[in-house]
Amino acid sequence: MAFVKKEFLHIFRDYRTLIILFALPAAQILIFGYAVRTDLTNASLAVLDNAHDEVSNELILKLDASEFFDIRYHLTSYDEIDPAFKKGQIKAAIIFPEDFAGRLTREGNAAVSIIADGSEANNANLVTGYTTAILNDYSAGLTKQLTSAMPVIVPEVKMYFNPNLESHFMFVPGVITLILILISALMTSVTIVREKEFGSMEVLLVSPLKPWQIIVGKVAPYFFLSLVNVIVILLLAWFVFGLPVKGSIALLIAECMLYILLGLSIGILISASVQKTENAMFISFLGLMLPTLLLSGFIFPIENMPKAYDYVSLVLPPRWFVEIIRSIMIKGAGFSYIWKETLILVVMTLFFMFLSAKKFKVRLGEGGK
Amino acid sequence: MKKLMFLLRKEFRQIRRNTFLSRAIIAVPLLQMLLLVPAVTFEMKNIDLAVTDNDHSPASRELISRLSGSSFFRICATPQNYMQADALLLAGDADMVLIIPDDFSEGLAGATTPRLQVLADAVNATTAQLGWSYLVSVVRDYNRDVIISSGAAPSAIPGINVSPRFWYNPSLNYKYYMLPGILVILITAIGLMMCGLNLVREKETGTSEQMNVTPVKKWELIASKVIPFFIIGLFDLALGLTVGWIVFNIPFEGSLLLFFACAAIFLVAVLGLALFFSTMASTQQQFLFVAFFFVMIFVLMSGIFTPTESMPRWAQQFNLVNPVAYLMRINRMVMLKGSGFNDIARDMGALAILAVTFITFAIWAYRKRA
Amino acid sequence: MEREKVIEVEGLVKKFGSFVANDHLTFDVFRGEIFGFLGANGAGKTTAIRILCGLSRPTSGKVTVAGINANHPEEIKKRIGYMSQRFSLYDDLTVKENIELYGGIYGMTMKEILPRTEDLLTRLSFSQYGDTLIRSLPLGLRQKLAFAVAVFHDPEIIFLDEPTSGVDPITRRQFWEMIYETAAHGITVFVTTHYMDEAEYCDRVTIMNEGRIVALDTPSALREKYSSSSIEELFVKIARPKTETA
Numbered sequence: 001m002a003f004v005k006k007e008f009l010h011i012f013r014d015y016r017t018l019i020i021l022f023a024l025p026a027a028q029i030l031i032f033g034y035a036v037r038t039d040l041t042n043a044s045l046a047v048l049d050n051a052h053d054e055v056s057n058e059l060i061l062k063l064d065a066s067e068f069f070d071i072r073y074h075l076t077s078y079d080e081i082d083p084a085f086k087k088g089q090i091k092a093a094i095i096f097p098e099d100f101a102g103r104l105t106r107e108g109n110a111a112v113s114i115i116a117d118g119s120e121a122n123n124a125n126l127v128t129g130y131t132t133a134i135l136n137d138y139s140a141g142l143t144k145q146l147t148s149a150m151p152v153i154v155p156e157v158k159m160y161f162n163p164n165l166e167s168h169f170m171f172v173p174g175v176i177t178l179i180l181i182l183i184s185a186l187m188t189s190v191t192i193v194r195e196k197e198f199g200s201m202e203v204l205l206v207s208p209l210k211p212w213q214i215i216v217g218k219v220a221p222y223f224f225l226s227l228v229n230v231i232v233i234l235l236l237a238w239f240v241f242g243l244p245v246k247g248s249i250a251l252l253i254a255e256c257m258l259y260i261l262l263g264l265s266i267g268i269l270i271s272a273s274v275q276k277t278e279n280a281m282f283i284s285f286l287g288l289m290l291p292t293l294l295l296s297g298f299i300f301p302i303e304n305m306p307k308a309y310d311y312v313s314l315v316l317p318p319r320w321f322v323e324i325i326r327s328i329m330i331k332g333a334g335f336s337y338i339w340k341e342t343l344i345l346v347v348m349t350l351f352f353m354f355l356s357a358k359k360f361k362v363r364l365g366e367g368g369k
Numbered sequence: 370m371k372k373l374m375f376l377l378r379k380e381f382r383q384i385r386r387n388t389f390l391s392r393a394i395i396a397v398p399l400l401q402m403l404l405l406v407p408a409v410t411f412e413m414k415n416i417d418l419a420v421t422d423n424d425h426s427p428a429s430r431e432l433i434s435r436l437s438g439s440s441f442f443r444i445c446a447t448p449q450n451y452m453q454a455d456a457l458l459l460a461g462d463a464d465m466v467l468i469i470p471d472d473f474s475e476g477l478a479g480a481t482t483p484r485l486q487v488l489a490d491a492v493n494a495t496t497a498q499l500g501w502s503y504l505v506s507v508v509r510d511y512n513r514d515v516i517i518s519s520g521a522a523p524s525a526i527p528g529i530n531v532s533p534r535f536w537y538n539p540s541l542n543y544k545y546y547m548l549p550g551i552l553v554i555l556i557t558a559i560g561l562m563m564c565g566l567n568l569v570r571e572k573e574t575g576t577s578e579q580m581n582v583t584p585v586k587k588w589e590l591i592a593s594k595v596i597p598f599f600i601i602g603l604f605d606l607a608l609g610l611t612v613g614w615i616v617f618n619i620p621f622e623g624s625l626l627l628f629f630a631c632a633a634i635f636l637v638a639v640l641g642l643a644l645f646f647s648t649m650a651s652t653q654q655q656f657l658f659v660a661f662f663f664v665m666i667f668v669l670m671s672g673i674f675t676p677t678e679s680m681p682r683w684a685q686q687f688n689l690v691n692p693v694a695y696l697m698r699i700n701r702m703v704m705l706k707g708s709g710f711n712d713i714a715r716d717m718g719a720l721a722i723l724a725v726t727f728i729t730f731a732i733w734a735y736r737k738r739a
Numbered sequence: 740m741e742r743e744k745v746i747e748v749e750g751l752v753k754k755f756g757s758f759v760a761n762d763h764l765t766f767d768v769f770r771g772e773i774f775g776f777l778g779a780n781g782a783g784k785t786t787a788i789r790i791l792c793g794l795s796r797p798t799s800g801k802v803t804v805a806g807i808n809a810n811h812p813e814e815i816k817k818r819i820g821y822m823s824q825r826f827s828l829y830d831d832l833t834v835k836e837n838i839e840l841y842g843g844i845y846g847m848t849m850k851e852i853l854p855r856t857e858d859l860l861t862r863l864s865f866s867q868y869g870d871t872l873i874r875s876l877p878l879g880l881r882q883k884l885a886f887a888v889a890v891f892h893d894p895e896i897i898f899l900d901e902p903t904s905g906v907d908p909i910t911r912r913q914f915w916e917m918i919y920e921t922a923a924h925g926i927t928v929f930v931t932t933h934y935m936d937e938a939e940y941c942d943r944v945t946i947m948n949e950g951r952i953v954a955l956d957t958p959s960a961l962r963e964k965y966s967s968s969s970i971e972e973l974f975v976k977i978a979r980p981k982t983e984t985a
């Protein structure tokens with residue numbers, strides 16, 4: 001018990017550890033909540049209006065009025081587009097052909113060109129999508145006027161789980177996953193290896209404490225800290241953007257504890273396999289952090305990745321956990337929907353625990369190094 | 370100067386002997402390029418659409434076949450009722466559900482207003498919105514055809530077509546978009562992390578104390594620790610670029626010289642940060658935490674995944690001092706668009722100012738503490 | 740016989756805030772002598788040495804090392820050598836690489852370094868270890884090597900900070916033989932130690948207590964003065980640990 005206390009003191013005395021433990025999640029929440037958006041606002045556009053008629057003018061106004069776009073440049077020639085792109089001044093150029101209104105009235109069909117900056121593929125897609133939506137809206141309005149007697153299909157949409165269409169719904173579960181794995185796996189592995197490397201591990205091993213007690217002692221503070229962190233994140237999310245937990249909080253916490261355990265066992269395994277602190281950090285970083293960030297479905301949807309990645313992500317615990325958290329937090333799903341994923345996590349935890357126990361036995365047999 | 374050469378020789382020897390580090394120098398660029406680049410895409414592939422057809426009319430079937438025929442949607446299920454549809458969304462088995470009411474074809478014939486109900490999984494708000502807008506497009510096209518076939522003149526139902534063209538990346542290959550970004554992360558990781566860890570290691574083992582007694586000047590010591598990673602950083606950048614070129618065929622429109630010049634300036638800034646952070650840490654673990662914290666913030670805010678212009682004002686202000694943001698922009702512009710010196714002069718200048726500021730500040734801090 | 744002074748310290752005071760670490764120290768060290776520096780922990784030894792080595796500056800007082808005033812530490816560093824028990828050589832470099840590094844740092848050129856390296860290795864019967872990594876060598880060898888590297892560039896004075904700690908008695912002997920040889924060549928040796936028997940090997944010995952010098956003379960003169968049969972005995976007499984002063 002005293003051992004655990006010592007470990008706690010260790011952690012709290014060092015402001016840098018505290019940074020990671022508390023400032024980092026807070027910062028991430030802030031950033032993901034406010035700064036990182038998946039949509040586009042005030043994108044700088046240029047317009048090349050070859051028509052100069054009332055329809056094109058009206059459309060230009062409509063585009064400018066939308067929150068997505070900001071029409072900053074009115075070009076007079078096609079050749080101005082390339083330099084504008086090269087300078088990074090615009091995201092896209094919208095070109096209205098001559099006689100635009102005329103064509104629309106006569107043939108009922110007119111085309112608008114969008115030249116988008118493909119170097120920012122994401123934006124280019126969004127620009128096209130939003131423009132299409134706005135123009136569709138306009139033509140639907142026209143249709144209504146002209147064909148009031150004709151049937152016009154009215155599709156209505158209900159946005160489930162996220163009626164206000166906030167960006168951060170997607171991210172907060174991911175942030176939780178990231179932070180948990182950071183604390184539970186990375187920090188544990190690092191502290192244990194440090195102990196090994198700088199010698200006090202041997203002192204501990206010689207003491208009356210059993211090896212498993214030492215491990216548990218080292219690891220217990222991080223367990224609690226991870227839990228505290230989750231609660232802090234949830235509270236932050238609630239207070240800062242009113243993101244509630246739709247489902248059962250108890251279930252959420254339980255799943256978090258499972259995941260923390262999983263992280264801890266991975267951390268222990270790493271620490272048993274590695275001699276130098278910097279190596280432990282490197283492995284944790286490359287092997288845990290980056291995949292979690294990029295391959296778990298946190299930011300980039302897995303279904304968009306090449307098939308091979310889909311298979312690989314199956315063995316990544318974060319992938320499953322993100323799904324579980326999203327289901328519970330955002331969708332309000334109950335256990336019946338996530339039992340499969342939970343089971344997978346349980347199996348993984350047992351697997352890693354088994355492996356690390358074996359590794360440690362071997363290590364100790366070799367003389368405690 | 371001569372002393373610096375001796376010190377540099379020592380540093381390089383130590384790096385070579387450090388098997389882990391020397392392997393990492395080759396492995397990290399390769400791994401990042403080969404593994405990360407294919408993964409990081411926002412490209413929207415098929416939207417899993419579930420359809421409940423309560424109408425069972427030729428009209429509804431026609432609409433459904435239009436949807437399944439479009440490249441955006443994939444009809445994945447046909448739930449029988451609202452509850453099943455709900456369950457599909459909850460379980461994540463469908464991205465969107467279309468419910469066609471039983472009076473749909475009557476509405477089309479003019480009796481009532483034909484409605485369609487769509488339920489969308491909006492956890493990812495943007496894909497939900499885009500998916501919705503695609504669906505609306507298909508529906509509108511269908512609507513048009515219905516009206517035309519009932520005899521109205523085409524001109525009575527105006528439709529505006531949008532024909533997009535994507536310059537610099539016609540196939541809208543997301544890899545082209547992300548690869549420059551991954552290269553930036555690469556140099557940041559190597560430059561900042563490895564250099565910083567190395568610096569702190571010296572502190573930990575006390576070898577810097579030993580140097581203090583010798584006539585080696587502080588700046589010589591700093592230079593000897595920083596220059597190797599500058600060189601390694603540029604080397605790794607070249608390696609990553611080569612891999613990107615060979616494996617992914619990324620275009621390189623602009624000037625290589627300009628590209629590397631900017632990268633060099635960036636490296637100076639990053640190494641300055643590494644130096645500064647190393648004064649805040651006495652163990653490698655501490656350094657890792659501090660550095661990781663800042664690097665994460667810099668990278669996330671840099672516009673690597675999401676446009677900086679969409680960020681709130683405070684975020685854009687922050688990015689004024691975020692070297693990663695600058696290099697991200699420069700990289701994409703030079704690599705994909707072939708932007709020239711004039712085009713990026715402002716960004717390059719700002720980056721240079723940052724670099725000088727960081728390094729000067731770092732050296733000052735280092736002298737004070739060590 | 741007027742001997743040349745290589746270190747002159749007059750009224751050296753070093754304060755950290757209100758704490759006086761060195762309280763008006765005054766002593767001289769002559770060229771070619773082996774000067775021992777003894778004292779309990781916290782007596783102010785390390786502080787004084789750091790000032791002599793140019794690692795910190797005196798609060799007041801006059802300190803001259805190798806003819807240079809302590810206010811120009813960079814110049815001092817060029818003329819001295821240093822070896823501490825905490826760190827000596829880079830363990831991930833070879834013997835030759837270490838020698839090359841330190842030689843270069845002290846301003847030698849490769850043309851000077853290479854032959855002298857061969858010479859040194861032969862003298863120490865080390866030639867076959869030239870390309871061995873330091874970390875593969877046993878501690879005793881490392882210490883001796885560290886010493887050799889510290890005097891490689893022919894400094895005027897060499898400072899040794901507890902150089903023989905943790906080393907077996909035979910190696911300790913060999914080490915002191917090296918020290919004698921060095922002093923015979925005219926290099927002044929300034930050594931701190933807590934092995935009281937080593938105090939006997941020095942030409943003169945200083946004992947510090949609570950920031951002040953409480954004894955300074957040859958070992959035999961000290962023993963006589965304090966009627967002690969060993970330095971250890973008189974050390975205990977005059978350098979009481981802090982807790983007993985009340």
